[in-house]
Amino acid sequence: MTPAAAAPPVADTAARGIALMVLSVLLFSCMDALIKWVSASHPVGQIVFFRNLFAFVPVAFFIRRAGGLAVLRTRRLAGHLMRSVFGLAAMVCFFAAFALMPLGEAVALGMSGPIFLTALSVPLLRERVGARRWSAVVIGFLGVVVMTRPGAGVFEPVALFALGGALLYALAMISMRRLAATEPTAAIVFYFTAFATVVSGFSLPVQWVTPATPLDWGLLVSVGLIGGLAQMAMTQAFRLAPVALVAPFDYASLVFAILLGYLIWGDVPDAFILIGAGIVVGSGLYILHRETMLARRRRARR
DSSP states (O other): OHHHHHSOOHHHHHHHHHHHHHHHHHHHHHHHHHHHHHTSSSSSSHHHHHHHTHHHHHHHHHHHHHHHGGGGGOSSSHHHHHHHHHHHHHHHHHHHHHHSOHHHHHHHHTTTTTHHHHHHHHHHHOOOOOOOOOOHHHHHHHHHHHHTTTTTTTOOTTHHHHHHHHHHHHHHHHHHHHTTTSSSSSHHHHHHHHHHHHHHHHHHHOOOOOOOEEEEHHHHHHHHHHHHHHHHHHHHHHHSSSSHHHHGGGHHHHHHHHHHHHHOOOOOHHHHHHHHHHHHHHHHHHHHHHHHHHHHHHHHHH
């Protein structure tokens, strides 16, 4: 049998990529729900520590498959540090939002990350953004305004945690784009996880709350294990299928979050949240579509 015959069909590979992306989004959604659950009795710093410490279990497996400890060699520690600072700050903001807001609303506001990313790519990455993508950015921000309603007297300051997390997430993604030119994915994941574990560990002496039951211990450990598995599934999804094919499935997290929020806490998003979230998701999908089209044109010119 020839190598070409042994290779899996492209359609099968794409289907596996989509399946892994949906699995990743489902796992992340379950992790978010667990974070909201345990945040009722444990501080954010302690949850962040468990999230990263036990993520090392699947991350270690990921590093082994990527080539072992050799892939961790780097000359760009400053770049890893910047990515890790932004990533950890985003994680803290999102975890605080999950603790203080209905899960669906926090996730909906967090969907504004790609909009911030597109806007910041101009000054920070010197990318060219055309009128169509700028229009999508503006429309996306209007969706955020619809969700937060700052002039209607119903704006909640806790929404700033979700929006701040989205902004910091965008900065972390920009840092990752710079690192990705020379650094393997396994190294980026390892250094971030190590940094977040160590830094969040400093909060334990002042914030530690001993889990009261074996179930509490299990939930905290599960946050890390599920988060690490979700990251591996997402990484593999992007390896198997084009970004344009699998990335839109990330928005399924909004559906999962609303469903879990309703089933566990009885949260029902109001019409403003749903309309604003729809605008943000539509804007994000259009930005992804335009970036994919432009990338294809650049490849065709080479």
